[in-house]
Amino acid sequence: QKEVEQDPGPLSVPEGAIVSLNCTYSNSAFQYFMWYRQYSRKGPELLMYTYSSGNKEDGRFTAQVDKSSKYISLFIRDSQPSDSATYLCAMKDTDKLIFGTGTRLQVFP
């Protein structure tokens, strides 16, 4: 079993839709939970991070962490074609980042 599981998609939605991206994990020691966006052939860029359980909102993006279920989510409201990218969840306990496989999202006009 992988430490971090993420549905690779692809996920195709119309512009303006609400997008839900999810990851599950097995290591209860993880304390920091991140979401990265990666455009094709580029390095990942950090979107949001959350420490421990709870919600965090930043503009159109909301990150949720449920440590009891070992489940994290990223919601994108009013999705735009420019949101089309691969979204990777990542988490860590001490030093190392453990990434999910990434979910490819396509938002069509």
Place this chain on the structure above:
Amino acid sequence: GAVVSQHPSRVICKSGTSVKIECRSLDFQATTMFWYRQFPKQSLMLMATSNEGSKATYEQGVEKDKFLINHASLTLSTLTVTSAHPEDSSFYICSARVLAADLYNEQFFGPGTRLTVL
């Protein structure tokens, strides 16, 4: 913001040759740099952690004699793929970490280097 560059962005080489990839933090000093490898439709896999002035720490299964890492300064780390073979073809990404008071210690990622070995 913190910017990390990589050079080259793309390299094609013949089997058996060695390839050097540079990772630079442009506007900050990075005490730690990380090297990742990403195969198509797979997640980023950490290869090694490099601290300035000391030997790199390699992840299990990564050959240290094949993937040579040098972190000679607080702004530059290099990864050399020695005697490259087609199975080494991948997307190599570095990241640099700023040691701050926040325990979070964010990593900033470079744009990646696509290596193709013929």
